[in-house]
Amino acid sequence: MNESTSYFGGKSGSGTYQTIINQIPPHRLYVELFGGMLGIYRHKRPAQTSIIIEKDANLINRYKENFNIPAEYGTVMSLLNFANNRRSNGVKCFEGCALELFEFSAAYTALNNEDVFIYADPPYPHETRSSSTRYKNEMTDEQHKELLETLLSIPDAKIALSTYPNDQYYEFFLGRNEWRFIEFESHTRGGMAIEQLWMNYPEPTQLHDYQYLGEDYRERERISRKLKRWEAKFQDLAPLEQMAMLQRLNKTLDTSTEKQAYPQIKPSGSAVERTKLIEKSISETAELTLYRAAGMYERGMSLDEIAAVYDMSYNRLTAELRRRGLWEPIAKMIKKRRFAENRS
Numbered sequence: 001m002n003e004s005t006s007y008f009g010g011k012s013g014s015g016t017y018q019t020i021i022n023q024i025p026p027h028r029l030y031v032e033l034f035g036g037m038l039g040i041y042r043h044k045r046p047a048q049t050s051i052i053i054e055k056d057a058n059l060i061n062r063y064k065e066n067f068n069i070p071a072e073y074g075t076v077m078s079l080l081n082f083a084n085n086r087r088s089n090g091v092k093c094f095e096g097c098a099l100e101l102f103e104f105s106a107a108y109t110a111l112n113n114e115d116v117f118i119y120a121d122p123p124y125p126h127e128t129r130s131s132s133t134r135y136k137n138e139m140t141d142e143q144h145k146e147l148l149e150t151l152l153s154i155p156d157a158k159i160a161l162s163t164y165p166n167d168q169y170y171e172f173f174l175g176r177n178e179w180r181f182i183e184f185e186s187h188t189r190g191g192m193a194i195e196q197l198w199m200n201y202p203e204p205t206q207l208h209d210y211q212y213l214g215e216d217y218r219e220r221e222r223i224s225r226k227l228k229r230w231e232a233k234f235q236d237l238a239p240l241e242q243m244a245m246l247q248r249l250n251k252t253l254d255t256s257t258e259k260q261a262y263p264q265i266k267p268s269g270s271a272v273e274r275t276k277l278i279e280k281s282i283s284e285t286a287e288l289t290l291y292r293a294a295g296m297y298e299r300g301m302s303l304d305e306i307a308a309v310y311d312m313s314y315n316r317l318t319a320e321l322r323r324r325g326l327w328e329p330i331a332k333m334i335k336k337r338r339f340a341e342n343r344s
């Protein structure tokens, strides 16, 4: 493991950054509020403009060295001006407190827009920690509350927020129905952990970056091989035939209803539906019985135990449940079960 993969709470682990990037809709401005070792920023397709904020000066200094990202030692205002200017291009980092940014009203003008995507990966709340590792900069419960309230105050931006399951977040988001979450397993320095990603937008129907399409490694490999085969077939066509094919695809996929800069060819349906179409690896029998999973969970089985019944990995099971629209009821049950466990 290199330093950036082993960074405490980092998102560079295999399966982790792919799952998060598969939830990111297209955007012009990308904002990462708690940079760390930039697990998401470094793996995703760059946006036209990106800004990164990190409080630890040592990390900021290493961004330039390790990832060729310039540090910005200017004021918060210079960062916000860069973010707000639609002609800006590239990335700027800022050494400072993510919450301080919002002390400026200009932050709301720059960030509360539909083409803005904000990824926040704050230090995990203390109640979720099994390890004694600490960041140089931590956050109190009060600061987490401030962060959550601040994020609610920019509802036009698309926001994704990483955490480990914890009561403070559950309670905060209870009844705020525009927010949803997904859960997935991730490899951490201390072993496997359940990651939670809260989002203020529905399952995206278009992604900013399609390179990690697929719910797990096997599926991503299969999709990647399939795309390569199609690409090779396309390359075999004569140049005019290629243009004819593009025109035909554009017509079939009907891009006329929505103007979008990228991609030009719009596949129909949601990312999940498209994956479903591309991959039909689960046998008919497994497909039918999978519907019993919610019932099994209700009767007290853990997701690991249910995965074993189907002879699948945990990730594969949760991916299949999501594809079949069975994840939401199970997620609600998980929430209830955790509340009950914590109360007793």
Ligand SMILES: C[S@@+](CC[C@H](N)C(=O)[O-])C[C@H]1O[C@@H](n2cnc3c(N)ncnc32)[C@H](O)[C@@H]1O
Pocket: 007, 008, 009, 010, 011, 012, 033, 034, 035, 036, 037, 038, 039, 040, 053, 054, 055, 056, 059, 096, 097, 098, 099, 121, 122, 123, 124, 135, 136, 137, 138, 139
């Ligand atoms: C969970 S880590 C982020 C990991 C990162 N996503 C990655 O993939 O490496 C949280 C980071 O937030 C930083 N941090 C803590 N408090 C902060 C604050 N108020 N403003 C900005 N960054 C802060 C910590 O120094 C730490 O690097």
